[in-house]
Amino acid sequence: MSAPVVVFDLDGTLVDTAPDLVASLNHAVTQAGLAPVTYHDLTHLVGHGAKAMIERTFTLRGRPLSAHDLDWQMKEFVDFYHGSMPGESIPYPGVIAAMDRLAEAGYTLAVCTNKLEMLAKSLLEGLALTSRFAAITGGDTFHVRKPDAEHLLSTIRLAGGAPEKSVMIGDSLNDILVARNASVRSIGVPFGYSDVPVESLAPDLVIRHFNELTPELIERLIAQA
Numbered sequence: 001m002s003a004p005v006v007v008f009d010l011d012g013t014l015v016d017t018a019p020d021l022v023a024s025l026n027h028a029v030t031q032a033g034l035a036p037v038t039y040h041d042l043t044h045l046v047g048h049g050a051k052a053m054i055e056r057t058f059t060l061r062g063r064p065l066s067a068h069d070l071d072w073q074m075k076e077f078v079d080f081y082h083g084s085m086p087g088e089s090i091p092y093p094g095v096i097a098a099m100d101r102l103a104e105a106g107y108t109l110a111v112c113t114n115k116l117e118m119l120a121k122s123l124l125e126g127l128a129l130t131s132r133f134a135a136i137t138g139g140d141t142f143h144v145r146k147p148d149a150e151h152l153l154s155t156i157r158l159a160g161g162a163p164e165k166s167v168m169i170g171d172s173l174n175d176i177l178v179a180r181n182a183s184v185r186s187i188g189v190p191f192g193y194s195d196v197p198v199e200s201l202a203p204d205l206v207i208r209h210f211n212e213l214t215p216e217l218i219e220r221l222i223a224q225a
C-alpha cells in the first residue's frame with residue numbers, strides 16, 4: 001500500500017522566489033529597453049513558466065516580441081537566474097518543519113512546478129532540499145504542464161503514490177486547477193503570487209501558515225475524497 005503523497009508547487013508555495021525572479025526577468029527585459037517590472041507586477045506574470053513570464057512582460061510594456069528575441073530573452077533569463085541561485089530565495093515560514101512532520105509520519109513528498117525542471121532542481125539543490133523529494137518535475141519534464149492533469153498524475157506516479165491518496169498544495173490557479181483536473185485534493189496558500197485571492201480558486205482547504213500542515217490534516221482531507 002503506497003504512502004500518502006504531498007505535492008508542493010514551488011514558486012509562491014514552497015519557496016519565496018520573487019526577488020530572484022524579478023531580478024532575473026529585469027536582467028533580460030531591460031537589455032531590450034523595457035522598463036523593469038516590480039514585485040507587484042509578478043502576480044500577473046508568474047505561474048506559466050519563464051517563456052510566458054517574458055511574453056507577458058513584453059505585453060505589459062506594449063512591446064512586440066519576435067520568436068528570435070524570445071529565444072534570446074529566455075537564454076538571458078535562464079543563464080542569469082541559474083548563475084545567481086539560490087540567491088535571495090527562501091523557503092516559506094514553517095514549511096521545513098511541516099515537511100519534517102510529514103516525512104516522520106511516513107509521507108512521500110514531491111514538487112510539481114511550471115518552472116523549468118533544471119531551474120527547479122538547481123534551486124532546490126542550492127537550498128539543500130533535494131533529498132526531501134521522491135520526485136521533482138518542471139513545466140518541461142513531460143509533454144504537458146499544469147493545469148493539465150497529466151503533469152500532476154505523472155509526478156505522483158513518479159513518486160510511487162496514488163492520486164486518491166495525494167494532496168496538491170499551491171498558491172495559484174494552475175495548482176488548484178491541476179488538482180481538480182486530476183481528482184486530487186488541494187490546499188491553497190494565500191502568501192504566494194496569485195493575482196486573485198486563493199480562496200476564490202475554491203481549493204478543498206486554505207491554510208494560512210505551514211504550521212497548520214500536519215499528517216492529521218492530510219489524513220482528514222484524503223478521507224473526504
Ligand SMILES: O=C(O)COP(=O)(O)O
Pocket residue numbers: 009010011012046047048049050053112113114115116146172174
Ligand atoms: O515558473 C513559474 O511560472 C512558476 O511556477 P510554479 O508556481 O508552478 O512553481
Ligand SMILES: [Mg+2]
Pocket residue numbers: 009010011012013047170171172192193
Ligand atoms: Mg506557484
